[in-house]
Amino acid sequence: MRMIRGIVLSISALGLLVGSAAAQERMQLKIGTEGAYPPFNNLTADGKLEGFDIDIARALCEEMNADCEFVTQEWDGIIPALQAGRFDAIIASMSITDERREQVDFTEKYYNTPPAVVVPKDSDIESASVEALAGRSIGAQAATTHANFAEVTFVESDVRVYPTAEEYKLDMANGRLDAVVDDVIVLQEWLDTPDGECCKVLDTLSPVEEIHGEGIGIAVRKGEDELREKFNAAIEAIRENGTYKEINDKYFSFDAYGE
């Protein structure tokens, strides 16, 4: 027992040493993201991360005087990976919801865009209402607010969830789906590519606060208030100094921050 305690003590002492050494220099941060959610975060053909989330993350790190390293992680394991310490913050278009708040702490939102429904161009579905979609198959990405929303709202439809957005796009192109629910910007980005020629935006939906939350935030481990506050200050700073607008205008024709 004593030996084990000795080892544990020395390891934690070592950790403290390393930690304090780093604190004197620039802050070292690992940022977790998914890398399969264009235009917010995705891997390019040569394996680099790009997108709105990534640019925002870089700007925030710059503002916080931190060295950031990105870690990509499957979406449905991204919260456990944060808790296990594989990275220090999630910047991956994560909606701030009550369910997730029980697991992690969130910063203020850094953007907020509405969900939308996409259907094939020749579809006979007239509106994005529960009745119009009854009996149809609707695709969404698993473990997202959009999937939750679809399952709770379109109870008379066949809601199918896919591991990443890539798969529902494939299945839409293959004609297995009658509609898809996701963030309007993600969908629009897809429709603007040749792969998205099959389809059109049927309508945008008004977000439901209990399901969609109050916007997209950065998740940190519970109790890491210092880091959270630093992110909040940095978000405010880049909103004010024009960096946010610069990044925003690179991707969108409107202010993604919302009201």
Add this chain to the structure above:
Amino acid sequence: MSQSHGTTETRALPPAQPVRRWTPAKLLGVTLLGVWFLLALGVLLFLVNSWNPELFRRYAPEYLSGLWITLQLVGLSFLVGGVLSIPIAIGRRSTNRIVAAFSYGYVYFFRGTPLLAQTFLVYYGLGSFRPQFEAVGLWWFFREAWYCALFAFSLNTSAYQAEILRGAVDTIRYGQWEAAAALGLSRLQTLRKIILPQALLVALRPYGNELILLLKGSAIVAIITVYDLMGETRRAYARTFDFQTYIWAAFIYLSVVEVLRIATDRIERRLTRHLHR
């Protein structure tokens, strides 16, 4: 004891108990066993501590429906695969080089690539040939994720089962075929009455293993939107972020495998009763 009876002088004493020393190997074994025991205890304690009747009420029906999908998918594809495996196994033993090469290639491909890749190929790959499938009237089949999963799993397991069958038939000496032929039995009669009853005995264990592997392999089917047990588990986890959802899934899979194991044991004991004395 024996010394109290004068007549037992000639009876040998029981051999002395060997001294049970704590060799390093034994120490290591006992320690590892202890670690495993503590881990199991930890899981059990975790389950007791985090027992949440609300969670159970909410997700138990979904787990059951997931389990039912898993059992249906595995059971059906095992049967379909079993039927498909017969011509493939015959092909593997065929003296016709083209037939033998085709069967060999089939088995080679399905045993050499992951089930995940095969399922993906069938669902998304074949899905992109929609116009062709519509033209031949097969789209209704490939449109449904469930049929695609059944299709991919059946093809996969048929390759394994064909090898099991072929291997088992090969264990029966060729002399038996010749003896049967000498008695005027046809090849089919020989196979059915003489070879298979012996071969299937050999094949029983591998069949049981294959069924268990298929059951565990089926956990990947949620990637093509079929909500099997694992799919329901992931869905429950995504909503609760509670790790016990996975522990319950592991427990259910374990129970099903245990049932299969016991069933294989029973069947084997029944079929080999002529070998016991």
